[in-house]
Amino acid sequence: MLQIITEKFYKPGERYETLHRAVFFTNYRMFARAGRIETPVGVLLPTTGFEGLAAMTCEMLEKIEKHPDGDKPGVMISTGGASLLNDFAAVVAFALDITCTPDPDLTRRLLATERPSLGVQTVPNNFMKRTFDKQVISKEGDADVLAQFVTHLVGLERKRFEAAMRSIRQYITGLHRIADNVSLAYTQLVMSVESLSQQFDGHVAEWADYDRRKREKIDEALEDAPAEIGDKVRDAVLANEHVAIARRFRDFALSHVAPSFFRSEAAQTVGPISRGDLAVALQKAYTLRSRYVHGLHEVPGQLTMGGMPEIVDDGDRPALSIAGLARVARHIIMQFVARGPFVEREEFDYRRSLPNIVTVRMAPEYWIANTGGFTYKHGPEKLSALIGQITSAVLLRTPDAKMTDIRPVLAMIEEMMTSLQKVGQRLPLLTMYFLFHQWAGPDFSREQWPALFEKYKSDFDNPSIESFVAHILTGHQTDWTLEQFEELHRDYFRARHQTGKTNIGRLLEAAFSLHVAEFNRREGHEARARELIALAVEAEPSQANLRNFEAALTSAPLPTIAWDVILLPPKKGDQSA
Known part of the structure; x- marks a missing residue:
């Protein structure tokens, strides 16, 4: 939404204009003499503090293209502003490396708490300075830093802008998680860079990138196949696999580390990482991310302790502490935005991306x-x-x-x-x-x-599902065998959600299972009939009569299973149900 209100996707014409104002709670203290910070999408004004928290007033003018058919039901003239303001708060926090949210309770918990949450060793300020310092005084040049970053951000082509915003949101959310789950915070910081590498690293997978153990088995199976067939099989495998993900993450990250990372940006850093250690540390960070995502393995404690330098020895390999990882991730995202080409105008169906619209x-x-x-x-x-x-x-x-x-x-x-x-x-x-x-x-x-x-x-x-529905709905019998019914039942439930397949709905799915259950009962297969009754219940769990029918079954021989009596409301004058 930040990019949409710049009008780069609009045609010349009239606009709906709505001014949104909100208070951003922060640790960044602007003073009245500093004036205001203006960006292409919004303005920040100094505001009196709120119970110890610093505050800024944000003003954003939302512009939406007037509908060519004029005002009519269904035409959106404003999004309400919540999404717009939240995104701007995230961008301000990211660009100035501060805490900034529209939520005073969240800001207070991040900045003012004296006791760590359950499972966390210390409060956020001990993990990262400035970002969680109780007070950051504005200085000359901050306004230019923010304005330039926002200008570059909204000037990106739409695909690159969307990727950058996802990454920024993930980064800021990861920082917020430091207050209650440091391993999750570490993982989200890795993911903020990974999301960019997956789309913009330009990587073309080669067979050597594929997992060696899987690759050797496939090569062995294709040993006697013609070379052309072997190449087609390998290409098909690569097209359906995410290969060398960890290496792609590392290479993308390293390609976006500028010389300033080891110079001016490292000047105020405790134990800044060296270029020689960065490649190994990034590989380690991705491994830790995967272990947490797939097995909830906690990040080693020495990486998530407060006051640690950027680089920590984890066994025999260097690893990034959470402070070091945050600085690396922020730098890479900054570089990704700065290197993107500026696009003045672009064709884009922005209405599909407006907030508060659900398809x-x-x-x-x-x-x-x-x-x-x-x-x-x-x-x-x-x-x-x-x-x-x-x-x-x-x-x-x-x-x-x-x-x-x-x-x-x-x-x-x-x-x-x-x-x-x-x-x-x-x-x-x-x-x-x-x-x-x-x-x-x-x-x-x-x-x-x-x-x-x-x-x-x-x-x-x-036998087909279409034929079955035609028969069962009209009360006509089929001469299909039990084996044919069982095969049709199995095939239907395997493929019913695939494109180009008929889906008969939950009620008739339950009826189908009950119908096959009755067939099994008549053939003396009571155990299988009970399995199918259970499947029917799970196919349509909202049917109280069906649940009651299953619950009433005892070890005695099964009664006749009449799907229509069980599932359908009784007809007028019918007292049997």
């Missing part, structure tokens, strides 16, 4: 009848939606639930049916055609119904 899938009634771009490949998706509507409106009789008139889609199905040669391509479309006509009523029937269905009804003979 969610629309309800089926808004798209199931759409014909734009419709092909047989959309059949499983539209069939899944239609099954959901039938489940709600017909099976569960949910109040106000309705089926959508999809006759425009059915008309297209009639046109494309003769061109589809494979049963798998036709079945989802035919099932839609069949199910709609079962419940829509004669007023909504197509002229080709039922002739079209009769022509292709043999497609429903072999």
Whole structure:
């Protein structure tokens, strides 16, 4: 959002303008005589302290492009400012190496606490000076440092800006975690650099980068294969693996360490790290990050003690203390921003990146009848939606639930049916055609119904999830064997969330399991039937009747398992349920 309000993505025209003000609580003390700090996105003004904390007033003018159609429902004229202000606070804290947040309680806990949290050896100030000093006095030049950094940051191309902001947020959040979990803080500081290396190191994986043990097994398996086939297999493996991640992290970090890191920036540092030790220490830092992420192994205590120099001997190898890691990470992020090319204008669909906007899938009634771009490949998706509507409106009789008139889609199905040669391509479309006509009523029937269905009804003979749904919803029996039902059940639950597969919904998934359970019961396989009843409960745990049915089962022979009696509300006048 910081970059959006600079108008670099906007076309000429009118703007919605909203002035946001907030108090930033900090350890940085600006004095009235210092005036104000202006940046391309916001202004900082000195403010009277708040219960011992220093404070600054932030003013940000949010500008949003006016909608070309004018004011109307759904047009955003302001984001509310919270995201904007939080990001600016993070950038101020990062650029000036201070504590700065809109939350007085958090600021107080970071700066004023006298006792460490559970599991932490000391308070934040003993880990890192200046950042957590109770008082940092503003000095001449600070305003230029902040303004220049913000100018470079918002001037980056969008992809690079987004990466930099993610990294800055991760860095600041990592510093805040020092107060309660130093190992997590160490890990997040590593990740703030790792996120940049994964996207911007320009690394092209080579076969030698792949794990040696895995590489040798694959090479052995390909020993007799033609060279061309072997190369294709290796390329396919590399395309699906993140290789040499630790080395990429180290090399990216080293490439972004400028000479000033060992000179002017090291002048006030206790025990600054040398260039010769930095490569080994970075590799060690990444190893510690991986051990914590994957096994919650704590970072060695000597690296997270207060008052330690930047470099600490961890066994026979140098390692970065948390203070040293923070200085390295901040320097690398600074260099990443400074080296990025300045982009005056850029084409970017910024509205998708505005805060307080959430993209969610629309309800089926808004798209199931759409014909734009419709092909047989959309059949499983539209069939899944239609099954959901039938489940709600017909099976569960949910109040106000309705089926959508999809006759425009059915008309297209009639046109494309003769061109589809494979049963798998036709079945989802035919099932839609069949199910709609079962419940829509004669007023909504197509002229080709039922002739079209009769022509292709043999497609429903072999086991498929579409055929099963068509049979079970209409009460028709199949002549499939138990083995065929079990195979279909297994295959469906393995693939139901894959693209291009029909999803029958939770209720019918439970019905499917109960149906196969009844088949097993009749064949005398009670143990398997009980397994399938348990699967049905776990497929639709919101069904109280289903849970009660399972709970009532004893060691005695199983009763008849009627899925509709168990899962569906009783029909009017039916007292059996």
